Amino acid sequence: MDSKPTNIDKSYLADYTLHLADSSLIMGHRLSEWTGHGPMIEQDIAISNIALDLIGQARNFYQYAAEIINLENTEKKITEDDLAYLRDTFEFKNFLITELPNGDWAQTIGKIFFFSTWQFYFYQKLIYSSDKQLSAIADKSLKEVTYHVKWSSDWVMRLGDGTDESRKRLVTAIEYLWPYTGEMFVPAEFESNNEDQVNVDVSSIKKDWHDKVSCVSAEATLALPTNTWMQSGGKKGIHTEHLGYILAEMQYLQRTYPGLEW
Numbered sequence: 630m631d632s633k634p635t636n637i638d639k640s641y642l643a644d645y646t647l648h649l650a651d652s653s654l655i656m657g658h659r660l661s662e663w664t665g666h667g668p669m670i671e672q673d674i675a676i677s678n679i680a681l682d683l684i685g686q687a688r689n690f691y692q693y694a695a696e697i698i699n700l701e702n703t704e705k706k707i708t709e710d711d712l713a714y715l716r717d718t719f720e721f722k723n724f725l726i727t728e729l730p731n732g733d734w735a736q737t738i739g740k741i742f743f744f745s746t747w748q749f750y751f752y753q754k755l756i757y758s759s760d761k762q763l764s765a766i767a768d769k770s771l772k773e774v775t776y777h778v779k780w781s782s783d784w785v786m787r788l789g790d791g792t793d794e795s796r797k798r799l800v801t802a803i804e805y806l807w808p809y810t811g812e813m814f815v816p817a818e819f820e821s822n823n824e825d826q827v828n829v830d831v832s833s834i835k836k837d838w839h840d841k842v843s844c845v846s847a848e849a850t851l852a853l854p855t856n857t858w859m860q861s862g863g864k865k866g867i868h869t870e871h872l873g874y875i876l877a878e879m880q881y882l883q884r885t886y887p888g889l890e891w
Contacts, residue, residue, distance in 0.1 A: 648819065652722075653687040656683050656727040657679075660680035661680040661684075679741065679776075688709060710890075725862065726740060726813075728871045738781055742785050747834070749774050749778050754834065788849070807853070807856065808856065808858060811860070815832070
């Protein structure tokens with residue numbers, strides 16, 4: 630397959646691709662913190678595999694972003710490692726929800742459910758992108774995300790319609806996470822300027838996302854929050870304090886031993 634970038638404005642396309650890579654990487658890194666700490670061995674393995682899926686998606690997007698940037702980079706060519714390990718917090722464009730702490734199991738489940746449901750409907754549109762590389766990444770990722778949605782949906786219903794304690798924890802988690810879902814549907818400049826070429830208007834998937842979330846919540850006998858005020862800034866490089874701690878841990882080795890390869 631020809632992976633050459635199309636004639637879209639390269640700076641917008643690079644930012645667009647980095648946003649997708651950053652969101653998957655940070656979410657995957659967060660979920661990897663559960664490895665060895667899951668409530669049971671099967672779920673420990675499941676959440677570790679979801680983390681690996683997301684990091685794999687991030688690698689695909691970073692590789693493509695590096696290719697785009699290197700087309701106009703006359704100095705040292707950058708790699709996917711440079712983009713993941715040598716950028717500062719203000720350069721990252723991930724959703725804020727991906728960098729939030731895992732909290733307890735209910736909060737982690739809520740994060741996966743909200744984010745994976747967004748990815749599910751987003752990738753369904755991205756596969757029709759005129760950019761062949763983005764389309765191919767979306768097609769591969771959609772197969773993985775379909776499982777992520779099913780797994781997290783099952784857990785939402787299990788916790789919501791379970792014990793008084795599990796329900797209480799899930800309600801608390803949803804109330805905490807809900808204000809961070811809005812920015813997923815508000816296009817940033819790099820999205821608006823690529824809309825015609827990549828064929829994804831993120832605001833158009835809001836109804837499908839909300840319908841799915843509402844349906845699963847109803848099965849879990851839960852009512853979704855009604856507040857409309859939302860946090861934002863992640864796509865513009867404005868982050869919570871949590872991202873700095875993530876990057877300090879994740880980037881330590883590469884920054885301590887520059888150029889290290891493994």
